[in-house]
Amino acid sequence: MIQLNHIHKHYGPRVALDDVNLHISNGICFGLIGPNGAGKSTLMKILSCILEDFEGEALVSDQPLRENRDSIKKKLGYVPQEICLEEKLTAIDNLSFFGRIYGLKGNDLKHAMDKVMKKVGLYDRRKDLVSSFSGGMKRRMNIACALLHNPKIIILDEPTVGVDPQSRNYIFDIIKDLKKEGKTVLYSSHYMEEVENLCDEIALIDSGNIVEYGSIREILKKHATPSIFVQSEGIKKKDLVTFGEVTEVKDGFVVETEEPLKVMDDLASIFIEKNISVERLEISKRSLEDIFLTLTGTSLRD
Numbered sequence: 099m100i101q102l103n104h105i106h107k108h109y110g111p112r113v114a115l116d117d118v119n120l121h122i123s124n125g126i127c128f129g130l131i132g133p134n135g136a137g138k139s140t141l142m143k144i145l146s147c148i149l150e151d152f153e154g155e156a157l158v159s160d161q162p163l164r165e166n167r168d169s170i171k172k173k174l175g176y177v178p179q180e181i182c183l184e185e186k187l188t189a190i191d192n193l194s195f196f197g198r199i200y201g202l203k204g205n206d207l208k209h210a211m212d213k214v215m216k217k218v219g220l221y222d223r224r225k226d227l228v229s230s231f232s233g234g235m236k237r238r239m240n241i242a243c244a245l246l247h248n249p250k251i252i253i254l255d256e257p258t259v260g261v262d263p264q265s266r267n268y269i270f271d272i273i274k275d276l277k278k279e280g281k282t283v284l285y286s287s288h289y290m291e292e293v294e295n296l297c298d299e300i301a302l303i304d305s306g307n308i309v310e311y312g313s314i315r316e317i318l319k320k321h322a323t324p325s326i327f328v329q330s331e332g333i334k335k336k337d338l339v340t341f342g343e344v345t346e347v348k349d350g351f352v353v354e355t356e357e358p359l360k361v362m363d364d365l366a367s368i369f370i371e372k373n374i375s376v377e378r379l380e381i382s383k384r385s386l387e388d389i390f391l392t393l394t395g396t397s398l399r400d
C-alpha cells in the first residue's frame with residue numbers, strides 16, 4: 099500500500115505539489131494523469147526516494163518513507179522519463195551494471211537478466227550495443243533495468259513518450275503482465291486512453307493538485323451525467339428545457355438527463371408527431387478527458 103498525506107513540494111518559489119493526498123492499494127495499476135508540469139514526475143521521484151526534500155507524510159508498503167529509504171528502495175523499481183543507459187555498452191552489460199547496484203551477482207544476476215530481457219522482448223538482442231537500438235527498444239531496456247531485482251512496486255514515468263506503436267504495445271503488455279503477477283504499478287501519462295485501458299484506478303492531477311481520484315467507473319459515475327445530443331433545424335433551446343439541462347453546442351444541443359432512454363423516447367415521439375426532421379439524435383456520455391477539462395479548465399495536451 100502507498101499512502102500520501104498532505105504532500106507539499108516546491109522548487110524555490112514554484113509549487114510542484116500542493117497538499118497531495120492519495121491511497122494506492124497493493125496489486126493494482128494506478129494511473130497518474132495530467133498535463134506537462136502537473137507534478138507527476140515530482141510525485142514519482144518522491145515515492146522512488148530520489149527527491150528527499152518534501153513536506154508531508156509518505157508511506158510505502160506501510161512503512162514511513164523517510165525512515166525506511168533503504169528497505170523501500172529494494173521493493174521499488176523506478177523507470178524514469180529519461181533513458182538511463184550507456185549507449186556504448188551491450189544490453190547485457192547495462193543490465194549487469196544495474197544488477198550489481200541491486201546487489202545481484204553470479205547465477206542470480208544471469209538468471210535475473212535473462213528473465214527481464216525475455217519479459218521486455220529483447221532477449222535475442224541482449225548482446226547488441228544499446229546504440230543500435232530504436233527509441234522504443236531503449237525504453238523497453240529502461241524498464242528491464244528497473245525490473246531486475248523483482249520489485250513489488252513498479253513506478254513508470256511516462257514510459258510511452260516518443261515510442262513507436264509496436265514498442266508502445268509491448269510496454270502495455272509488460273504492464274499487464276506485471277499486474278497479473280500481483281505487482282503494484284504506478285503509471286503516469288498525459289494520454290487518457292492509455293490509463294483508461296491499463297489502470298484500475300486513476301488520479302487526475304493539475305498544477306500540483308489531485309483534483310479527483312478513484313476507480314474509472316466511480317469517476318465516470320460521479321461526473322459523467324448521460325446526455326442526449328440533438329441536431330435538428332426545427333428545434334430551439336426552449337423546446338428542450340423541460341427534458342433537462344440544455345447546452346447549445348456547435349451543431350445542436352446537449353440535454354443532460356438521468357433518464358436518457360426515456361427522454362430519447364419522448365423526443366422521438368414529439369419529432370414524429372410534429373413531423374420535424376432530425377439530423378442526429380443520440381445518447382452520449384462525457385469522456386474522462388472531458389471531465390478532466392471541466393474539473394481543471396486545462397487540456398491534457400496543447
Ligand SMILES: Nc1ncnc2c1ncn2[C@@H]1O[C@H](COP(=O)(O)OP(=O)(O)OP(=O)(O)O)[C@@H](O)[C@H]1O
Binds near residue numbers: 132140179288
Ligand atoms: N528541478 C526543478 N527545478 C525547478 N522547478 C522544477 C524542477 N522540476 C520540476 N519543476 C517544476 O515543478 C512543476 C512540476 O513538474 P513535474 O516535472 O513534476 O511535472 P510533470 O507532470 O511530470 O510534467 P511532464 O509531463 O512535463 O514531465 C513544474 O512547474 C516544473 O517546471
